[in-house]
Amino acid sequence: MESSFVVIVAIGIASLFGLWIILYFIPVGLWFSALLSGVRISLIQLVFMRWRKVPPSVIVTAMINATKAGLTITRDELEAHYLAGGRVKLVVNALISADKANIPLNFKAATAIDLAGRDVFEAVQMSVNPKVINTPPVAAVAKDGIQLIAKARVTVRANIRQLVGGAGEETILARVGEGVVSSIGSADSHKSVLENPDSISKVVLSKGLDSGTAFEILSIDIADIDVGKNIGAQLQMDQANADKNIAQAKAEERRAMAVANEQEMKAKAQEARAKVIEAEAEIPKAIADSFRSGNLGVMDYYKFQNIQADTRMRDSIAEPQQKPKQGPKGTDSPLK
Incomplete structure (x- = not known):
């Protein structure tokens, strides 16, 4: 069973x-x-x-x-x-x-x-149902040097015929950003852009940015626009600082050349003084030769010594008198 x-x-x-x-x-x-x-x-x-x-x-x-x-x-x-x-x-x-x-x-x-x-x-x-793409902040500079930061909203619709081989959303964002930059950059003043933000949309739409993409751009709306830095003034300040640094470098170069010339002149003066001392050293030898050859007498030598003494006396009189040195308690210290 x-x-x-x-x-x-x-x-x-x-x-x-x-x-x-x-x-x-x-x-x-x-x-x-x-x-x-x-x-x-x-x-x-x-x-x-x-x-x-x-x-x-x-x-x-x-x-x-x-x-x-x-x-x-x-x-x-x-x-x-x-x-x-x-x-x-x-x-x-x-x-x-x-x-x-x-x-x-x-x-x-x-x-x-x-x-x-x-x-x-x-x-x-x-x-x-068209899709809205928000662009990242796009910074551009107008002709007056003021930076503007704009955000745009792009309304796109899929283009069925170009989905195969057509570019995607990244290309749309890149082209719109480029159009915003060129539109703001061609404006004479940032104030005109702030007064009429729709001028950016008109310029960007007129360029046919959706060609070769998988989308058809229906509208481009400027959602927000802010004033950034004064790029023109900043560039001028940077240029002024660069010019100042160049001028300082040139002045320093001229000062260094002047110092070098001064040192060179001092060296030449020392060289000339050495030649004078060398020439003065030959005088006693010449006097001794004159004594030996009979061309110089004793009286002539004494007269030469007197002339030298008179010259040193006149030099000492012509020099300014030195102030006496003060002692510890304000008394004149004795000259040694």
Whole structure:
């Protein structure tokens, strides 16, 4: 009895497992749902999807949604897009939204956008509801040297025809920032920009910044504009400081040259004085030679000594008298 009970349990488990295998490869419930929704697909095709590693639920659900929305999409197209790595559900939802919004979008273009890595469903939604992009603060300087810091809000709409190969939001932000800088830089005064901020929007919009991008710019609004630094005055101050430093360097150069010339003249004076001393040293030798040769007598020598003494006396009289040095208590210290 026990062995027969075990056999019955084993047969039941094997039957359940076999039924699960059959239902897995032959999704009868999914086929029945498709049949009730008006989607014609056979059980054999569902089995083949399993063998091709394509989930039948994804394909059948997409076909049901498309059929209910009035779109005609074949099973082979959906399978090919899935096998290519596409997102079938997003593509079908995008096609349904585009059809309801009267946006021209076919299956081939939608799959190309999806395979390019862009969210085609979000792009369709952005075509219906434009998106607002806030630019970071853009600093620019007017012709009068005053810096202005502006923030803009760019309203864009997705351009379905240029989603493949078109530039993204970063390019839009870069171009708008460049347009704001050039518009403020061409203004004669920062006051005119503060009075008419819309002049920036008009100039930027006239440049066609959305060419070659995946978006269409609807409007550019200046949300905020602030006054920054006085760049012109700062540049003038920096230039004045640079000129001052250059002038100081040149003056220091001239002073150094003057000091060098002074030292050179002192050296030349010392050299000349050394030559004079050297020449004076020859005088006693000449006098001795004159005595030996008889050209100079004793009286002549005495007269020469008297003349030298008179000259030293006149020099001492001509020099200013030195003040006597004061002692510790204000008394004159004795001259030594």
